[in-house]
Amino acid sequence: MALSLLALTLALPAVLALDNGLARTPQMGWNTWNHFGCGISEDTILSAAKAMVANNLTALGYEYVIMDDCWHAAARDPDTGAPVADPSKFPNGIKALADEVHGLGLKFGIYSSAGTYTCGGRFGSLDHEEIDAQTYASWGVDYLKYDNCYNEGRAGTPKISYDRFNNMSRALNATGRPILYSMCNWGEDGPWNFAVDIANSWRISGDIHDDFDRFDDRCPCTDILDCKLPGFHCAMSRIIDFAAPVGQKAGPGKWNDLDMLEVGNGGMTFDEYVTHFSMWALVKSPLILGNDVTDMTNETLSIITNDALIAVNQDSNGSPASRIWKRTVAEGGDLQLWSGSLANNQFVFALMNTSPNSQTVNVSFADVFVDQGAAFAAGTFTLYDLWQKDDAGAWGKSLGDFSGSVPGVEVGTHQTKVWKAVPKSTNARRRDRRDL
Numbered sequence: 481m482a483l484s485l486l487a488l489t490l491a492l493p494a495v496l497a498l499d500n501g502l503a504r505t506p507q508m509g510w511n512t513w514n515h516f517g518c519g520i521s522e523d524t525i526l527s528a529a530k531a532m533v534a535n536n537l538t539a540l541g542y543e544y545v546i547m548d549d550c551w552h553a554a555a556r557d558p559d560t561g562a563p564v565a566d567p568s569k570f571p572n573g574i575k576a577l578a579d580e581v582h583g584l585g586l587k588f589g590i591y592s593s594a595g596t597y598t599c600g601g602r603f604g605s606l607d608h609e610e611i612d613a614q615t616y617a618s619w620g621v622d623y624l625k626y627d628n629c630y631n632e633g634r635a636g637t638p639k640i641s642y643d644r645f646n647n648m649s650r651a652l653n654a655t656g657r658p659i660l661y662s663m664c665n666w667g668e669d670g671p672w673n674f675a676v677d678i679a680n681s682w683r684i685s686g687d688i689h690d691d692f693d694r695f696d697d698r699c700p701c702t703d704i705l706d707c708k709l710p711g712f713h714c715a716m717s718r719i720i721d722f723a724a725p726v727g728q729k730a731g732p733g734k735w736n737d738l739d740m741l742e743v744g745n746g747g748m749t750f751d752e753y754v755t756h757f758s759m760w761a762l763v764k765s766p767l768i769l770g771n772d773v774t775d776m777t778n779e780t781l782s783i784i785t786n787d788a789l790i791a792v793n794q795d796s797n798g799s800p801a802s803r804i805w806k807r808t809v810a811e812g813g814d815l816q817l818w819s820g821s822l823a824n825n826q827f828v829f830a831l832m833n834t835s836p837n838s839q840t841v842n843v844s845f846a847d848v849f850v851d852q853g854a855a856f857a858a859g860t861f862t863l864y865d866l867w868q869k870d871d872a873g874a875w876g877k878s879l880g881d882f883s884g885s886v887p888g889v890e891v892g893t894h895q896t897k898v899w900k901a902v903p904k905s906t907n908a909r910r911r912d913r914r915d916l
Contacts, residue, residue, distance in 0.1 A: 500653065502660045503680040504732045505794040507766045509544025509589065510537075511625070511740050514690070514770025518550035518600050521569040522577055529581050531774040535781065538585060540790055542769065544623050544660070545581050546589030552602035561608065562615045563592075578620035589623030590616055594644050594665070595630030604630055605648065613651035613659075621659060624652065628665040641669040642678065649678035662737065662766070666710035667722070672729035672736060681735040681766055685722045686710035688739040690747030692755075692894055693717045693813070693834060716742065716756050717834050720816075723763050727800035730764055736800070737766050744771030744780035754867060755832060755896040757783050761793035762801040762818055762830055762898070788866040788875035789898065797823040801830070804847050809835035815891070819848045825903060828866075831889060832896040843886040848901070859883070860904040867898060876900060 510528055512520045529545045532538055551574070553564040565574045578588040592612060593604040605612045605626070616624060626648055628635075634644045645663055652659045663679035665671055671682035685707075686699050692715060699714035701707035704722035714722075719738050730736045738760055743753045760767060769784060801820030808814050813835030820828050829848045833839050849857035860883045868877035881904060891897050 499733060500658055500661070500680070502658055502733065503735060503766075505796070505798065506735045506764050507544060507623070507660060507662070507681065508541045508768070508790075508794075509546055509587070509623075509766075510542060510769040510773055511546040511548050511589075513548035514688075514740050514742060515745060515772045520547065520550060522572060525577060526580055527774050528772075529584050529586050532586065533584050535773065535776070535785075537769075537773070537785070540785060540787055541794060542767070544587045544589050544768070546591070546623055546625060546768065547577075548591045548625065549593075549598050549600035549627070550602060551591070552598070556603055556608075561611050563603070563605075563608075563612055573619075574621075575619040582620060587622035588620060589625060589660075589662075590619075590621045591625045591627065593627035593629045593631075594648060595628065596632060597630040599627055599629035606630075606632065606634075606644070609647045609651040610654070613648065613655050616652075616659065617655035617657040621657075623660040623662065624648070625662045625664055628668060635665075635668055638669045638674045641665060641671070642674040645675065646678045664737070667704050667707060668710060670705070672726045676729060676734045680733060681737040683737045683739060684726060685719050685739065686714045687712035688719060688742060689713040689715060690742040690745045691715045692748050692752045714739075716748070716752070720759050720763075720832075723759075723765070724803040724806075727763055727802055730798075730800050732798040735764055735766060738763065740768045740770035741784070742770055743783050744769075744776055749894065750779050750783075751892060751895040753780075753783055755894060757786070758789060758830060758867075758896045758898050759818070759832065761789040762820060762828060764793060764798065764800040767793055786866070786875050788864075788900070792820075792822065792828050792866070792898075792900075795822045797821055801828060802851075804850060809833075809837075809839065811835055811837050815839055815841060817843065817847055819850070821851075822900070827861075827901040828898065829901065830896055830898040831891050833891040834894060836893055838890055838892045838895075840888060840890045843889055845882075845884055856903075861901040862904060864900040864902075865897070866900055 553566050557564050581588040595604040595606050597604045635641050661679045663675050663682040666686050667684045675682035694715050696713040699711040799821050801818045804817045804819050806816045816832045818830045845857040860881050863879045864876040866876050870877045
């Protein structure tokens with residue numbers, strides 16, 4: 481008994497370290513990298529933070545302002561070994577910057593790599609986890625994006641990668657400050673199997689590229705489950721394929737990260753960006769904006785402020801949508817049906833067209849509700865189109881009641897349509913409660 485109690489006691493810190501209470505729904509915010517790369521400064525961060533407030537993005541849940549790579553000075557502090565910021569880019573220091581971001585009602589994120597160097601060639605955190613975590617906490621950091629470059633070959637099995645990334649997880653937990661831990665090891669060694677115990681989110685693939693479906697040999701894998709080289713320049717629809725089998729591993733506090741959003745950066749059409757935002761929302765990826773939020777078109781704003789899709793992403797059920805089928809189209813590309821459950825006995829489903837031509841299809845409820853069974857699928861459902869606005873200007877126009885299928889759905893080139901489905905019995909129960 482004494483030995484069992486001792487073992488339990490020794491295990492407690494590790495158990496507590498697994499649940500920091502953060503990211504109960506996928507994190508939302510903005511990151512510097514996709515648009516600005518290494519060209520960042522104190523002004524870049526503050527201007528974006530102010531724009532997020534001015535555009536009312538904070539009210540929608542976008543709360544983290546994340547400073548990515550290249551904030552570093554040329555070297556660490558020679559006396560303490562602590563990280564130091566570039567004094568020309570950040571003349572007031574990181575703590576003062578974080579304080580200003582906090583003053584705007586936002587949270588502040590920082591970047592490092594589990595390697596000797598960051599991907600941008602600055603000093604990394606490998607074997608400096610404790611001093612770095614303590615410094616970040618003293619600066620008021622709320623979020624760490626932790627990359628995988630220059631890892632000295634300390635990868636190749638889940639256990640090796642786990643140990644390297646867990647060093648930072650423990651260090652962050654030891655600071656006593658709640659710091660969301662966003663692990664970015666590109667899907668190497670299957671983080672959906674081991675990162676659930678140490679991180680709030682984990683990247684599942686190489687870096688996204690602002691393109692719908694262009695193949696690039698730098699992102700060579702077609703199947704992420706046995707991918708030996710995650711690479712980078714991964715097209716958006718390729719990453720959706722990567723996400724399809726691993727949704728079962730995600731849930732409150734632990735999310736598959738499909739990488740930052742490219743919406744507004746100019747490489748895709750409006751419909752392609754709608755697909756991008758829709759699918760990230762459905763599979764419960766973190767919604768981290770990667771565009772210049774100080775200079776957005778009305779189209780970009782309309783996409784990233786669709787509160788009906790954001791509600792799907794932030795749904796308390798925490799269940800990623802699953803791909804039900806994928807059907808090849810003769811002209812190239814495919815049609816895909818995705819479906820998922822929401823809280824309060826509601827559901828969401830989507831039809832995505834990656835082909836070069838419009839397609840027309842009947843969407844069968846037997847497919848949409850395959851997990852709920854034939855008897856449930858035979859019911860009647862009120863459908864809401866989440867990319868149409870109702871008469872009051874709110875996203876999610878009611879299309880009426882449907883049984884059996886949604887007939888004759890036309891989905892355009894590279895377009896995605898998303899519906900919320902509410903069983904009629906649920907609507908009736910709600911009316912009954914209102915009558916009491």
